[in-house]
Amino acid sequence: MKYMIIADNLTKRFKKEKGKGIIEALKGISFKVRKGEIFAIMGPNGAGKTTLLKILSCVIRPDEGEAWINGYHIIKERSKAKASCNLIIGGSWLGLHYAYTVKENLMFFGRLYGIPKEVLLKRIEFATELLDLKNILNKEAIFLSTGEMHKAILAKMLLIKTPVLLLDEPTRSLDPVLANKVRAILTNIISKEYKITILMTSHQAVEVETLADRVAFLNKGKIIACDTPSNLKKKIRKLEKISIKLNRVPSEKLISKIKKLDIEKLNLNDELIEIYTRELEYITPNLIELIKKEDLKIVSLSSERISLEDVFKFLVEGECYESI
Amino acid sequence: MNLFKDLRIVYYFIKRYFRVWTYFKVNFVLELIQVVIDLATMAIIASAAGKYISYMLKAYGGDYFAFIVLGLVCNQLLSVALTAPRSAIEDAFWGRRIEILFSSPVNPTFLVTAFSIGPIVRESVKTLIYLLTAILLGLSTKPLNILSTVVFFTGFLACMGIGLISASTLYLLEAKGGSDPVNWIASIVARLLSGLYYPLNILPEWCRWLSLIVPHTYVFDAERRILLGSVSGESSLPIHSVFVALGFSPVLADLVLLAIYAGVVLPLSYYLIRKGFEKALRDGRLSWWS
Numbered sequence: 001m002k003y004m005i006i007a008d009n010l011t012k013r014f015k016k017e018k019g020k021g022i023i024e025a026l027k028g029i030s031f032k033v034r035k036g037e038i039f040a041i042m043g044p045n046g047a048g049k050t051t052l053l054k055i056l057s058c059v060i061r062p063d064e065g066e067a068w069i070n071g072y073h074i075i076k077e078r079s080k081a082k083a084s085c086n087l088i089i090g091g092s093w094l095g096l097h098y099a100y101t102v103k104e105n106l107m108f109f110g111r112l113y114g115i116p117k118e119v120l121l122k123r124i125e126f127a128t129e130l131l132d133l134k135n136i137l138n139k140e141a142i143f144l145s146t147g148e149m150h151k152a153i154l155a156k157m158l159l160i161k162t163p164v165l166l167l168d169e170p171t172r173s174l175d176p177v178l179a180n181k182v183r184a185i186l187t188n189i190i191s192k193e194y195k196i197t198i199l200m201t202s203h204q205a206v207e208v209e210t211l212a213d214r215v216a217f218l219n220k221g222k223i224i225a226c227d228t229p230s231n232l233k234k235k236i237r238k239l240e241k242i243s244i245k246l247n248r249v250p251s252e253k254l255i256s257k258i259k260k261l262d263i264e265k266l267n268l269n270d271e272l273i274e275i276y277t278r279e280l281e282y283i284t285p286n287l288i289e290l291i292k293k294e295d296l297k298i299v300s301l302s303s304e305r306i307s308l309e310d311v312f313k314f315l316v317e318g319e320c321y322e323s324i
Numbered sequence: 325m326n327l328f329k330d331l332r333i334v335y336y337f338i339k340r341y342f343r344v345w346t347y348f349k350v351n352f353v354l355e356l357i358q359v360v361i362d363l364a365t366m367a368i369i370a371s372a373a374g375k376y377i378s379y380m381l382k383a384y385g386g387d388y389f390a391f392i393v394l395g396l397v398c399n400q401l402l403s404v405a406l407t408a409p410r411s412a413i414e415d416a417f418w419g420r421r422i423e424i425l426f427s428s429p430v431n432p433t434f435l436v437t438a439f440s441i442g443p444i445v446r447e448s449v450k451t452l453i454y455l456l457t458a459i460l461l462g463l464s465t466k467p468l469n470i471l472s473t474v475v476f477f478t479g480f481l482a483c484m485g486i487g488l489i490s491a492s493t494l495y496l497l498e499a500k501g502g503s504d505p506v507n508w509i510a511s512i513v514a515r516l517l518s519g520l521y522y523p524l525n526i527l528p529e530w531c532r533w534l535s536l537i538v539p540h541t542y543v544f545d546a547e548r549r550i551l552l553g554s555v556s557g558e559s560s561l562p563i564h565s566v567f568v569a570l571g572f573s574p575v576l577a578d579l580v581l582l583a584i585y586a587g588v589v590l591p592l593s594y595y596l597i598r599k600g601f602e603k604a605l606r607d608g609r610l611s612w613w614s
Contacts, residue, residue, distance in 0.1 A: 014608050025608075051608065057427040061605040083429035095424030097340060099347040104340075111336050112428040114329055 004164050004197035005033035009065035012051055025051045027221040038191055038198045040208040042312055043218035049201040053166045057087035070163045085164040088156055098142040102152040110159045127155035130185055147173045167200040183211055205309030219316045229308050241306050242275045245299040254294045334438045341442020359450050363457050366392050380523045383560050385552035393458045395520045395544050397451050402540050404447040405483035406510055409491035412439030423611045432601050465551040472550040478582040479543035485589030486510050492600035514540040532562050539585055546578035
């Protein structure tokens with residue numbers, strides 16, 4: 001089986017400002033991405049997602065470990081590795097030049113990859129249609145809103161058809177309609193039609209669940225879980241979440257009593273209590289009893305099977321990581 | 325990547341640079357007017373002071389206006405070679421474009437060179453306006469010839485080398501924000517000691533020796549001799565005497581020294597700029613959002 005991306009024990013440390021100490025952004029990351037796969041990296045802010053993308057696109061060098069893009073070593077065969085991947089990264093200007101129109105910026109990007117003018121013009125036309133760029137195509141980047149800028153830069157994925165696409169938070173700053181369009185483009189065009197391997201980062205569990213063939217949870221520079229979204233959920237299938245909204249903030253005494261029940265984790269957010277448990281049927285009546293004793297009223301109560309987002313929160317915030 | 329593709333990329337960078345240069349129209353027009361005003365100022369100074377110092381300009385034909393215009397024209401282009409690589413990288417750095425550019429298949433050192441061509445072309449346009457205005461104001465020189473062209477390009481390459489070394493300090497010394505020690509020293513020596521506004525022989529001996537550390541000194545001397553005075557004649561730089569003893573004319577001495585200068589500085593600059601980028605990649609500081 002051909003792997004388009006191989007990361008082997010990637011480690012990256014950054015010096016803190018004024019040289020006071022070291023931040024370990026990545027701590028021995030290893031994974032492999034198959035040809036045509038959509039592989040997502042999920043993690044909280046500062047988990048090391050963008051650092052990982054930058055290492056794979058050769059704009060940051062790892063301190064330890066190695067990586068290959070399309071079979072090319074990212075340090076020893078840097079130019080071939082770079083020619084094999086297209087980096088689309090977040091941030092305010094996203095690589096756009098303020099004095100150029102969206103179209104000119106896109107042409108410029110394409111030219112750096114040696115794409116002929118005629119081909120580029122056709123691809124820009126196609127991208128315009130799919131991403132609804134018509135109104136901003138001849139607008140200078142300096143006049144674009146954040147969402148428009150993001151939309152413009154996403155068009156780059158339809159212009160440059162390298163074997164690997166490295167995508168940082170593809171639907172950031174987009175409205176829900178356009179975000180869905182982008183997801184559809186990624187699945188139906190970039191992945192299925194162009195057969196491009198996608199490595200993307202995201203904060204949005206719904207997006208990852210819809211798009212990704214596999215997902216790796218990255219936290220504090222380490223991959224804490226990596227599997228298909230459905231397998232990850234299966235691994236903690238017995239775990240359920242009870243959400244209770246009370247009429248006022250519960251006392252510490254009540255919380256400590258609840259914690260003594262058979263629960264895995266408790267989140268308290270003002271009047272809202274979220275409880276993760278594997279013993280839903282046993283817990284619920286006891287919980288209601290405890291609340292009544294404290295003279296509190298239940299505004300709402302619901303229980304649900306956990307989503308990928310819950311798995312993510314559960315693992316990231318996680319004392320219960322060992323349990324899966 | 326073949327030469328044709330490389331040239332096309334340089335062309336795209338020049339095109340983009342011109343868009344930026346002309347983007348703020350008022351600024352663009354004022355910049356061009358400034359060229360004419362600078363020259364008019366020089367013409368007035370030359371007409372007032374020229375007669376008092378023309379006796380010191382024998383080797384250069386004795387015309388102070390021509391002396392200073394030629395110096396300023398050369399300086400304009402040599403200065404941009406000193407500053408263009410650095411300012412081009414800083415522009416991409418602060419504009420948050422550098423990582424996207426560096427993630428493309430284009431070689432990083434080539435990218436820096438391509439970045440720098442735009443400002444060089446801009447200064448060439450301004451220089452042309454400068455020269456045309458000077459001709460209208462009565463500038464008279466001998467016609468350009470192969471020797472003056474070779475001297476100028478050798479000097480330009482030497483300055484480009486210093487410019488690339490200066491650019492490398494962005495990452496090697498983290499000297500960001502507009503100035504760095506290499507460019508600062510080179511610019512000050514070029515302005516004060518290289519004979520831009522006055523002949524070197526009015527300076528103390530130690531200043532004249534110090535002036536030899538920048539290519540400008542050799543370019544100004546040689547170009548003024550070739551286009552205004554005579555290729556041979558008395559020595560004007562302290563190091564000339566060594567070469568004259570070997571049978572070289574001062575202009576040939578300038579050319580040889582410039583070639584040695586460029587031969588040393590260019591490979592060094594290539595090495596340092598690569599080291600600078602390697603450091604930036606290692607430190608994760610290629611861009612400021614890293």
